Amino acid sequence: MRQNPGHINIAFLKQFPEFVEFQTAKKEDNETDDSNTEEASVQTPEESLETAYQKIRKSLAQDLLSRVGTLSPAFFERLVVELLVKMGYGGSIKDAGRAIGRSGDEGIDGTIKEDKLGLDIIYIQAKRWKPGNTVGRPEIQKFVGALAGQGAKKGIFITTSSFTREALEYSPKNETKIVLIDGEQLSQLMIDYNLGVSPQQVYEVKRVDGDYFGEE
Secondary structure (H helix, E strand, C coil), X not given: CCCCCCCCCHHHHCCCHHHHHHHHHHHHHHHHHHHHHHHHHHCCHHHHHHHHHHHHHHHHHHHHHHHHCCCCHHHHHHHHHHHHHHCCCCCCHHHHEEECCCCCCXXXXXXXXXXXXXXXXXXXXXXXXXXXXXXXXHHHHHHHHHHHHHCCCEEEEEECXXXXXXXXXXXXXXXCEEEEECHHHHHHHHHXXXXXXXXXXXXXXXXXXXXXXXXX
């Protein structure tokens, strides 16, 4: 049996595992609080607003990509064409492009006019694949072959997943130009061009107009 100590101090309490555990947890909590306080004190109000905005945008992009992954292939192909129209290709949905989406399309899911006059046609490949099913170089090579079969020189390959390093590094030896857009880029473009999203809150950050208060 332990004898009653003459006085209790930290050294005495450290004999008990429960006290050591409590002290360690308290230290970690304090370090986390100090870190958060320091980060908050360094940021200006505008920077804090930007940080919050980026967090909201990231969450929105993830939600968008999740919803797009549940769409039918035909819906996804129409979404891709609509996004490209919003980005300035072709003018209007009616005359800008078309979603092909049928068997025997030789790897082409849609087409879109490069400009309002339709001077050139861009061919589209849209792959609604689940995350983890990355698009490899063979898929890109097939798309390039499909473009060659159409006598086309420009194509956009869009996927809801991602591309392998080999696919990203692949460059056709002919004059064909291919643009690759992965799921992350797709969701960011949908946000930028207001496709499938709607404004919830708008905040204006204003500053003093120094010119107004200037004396002549």
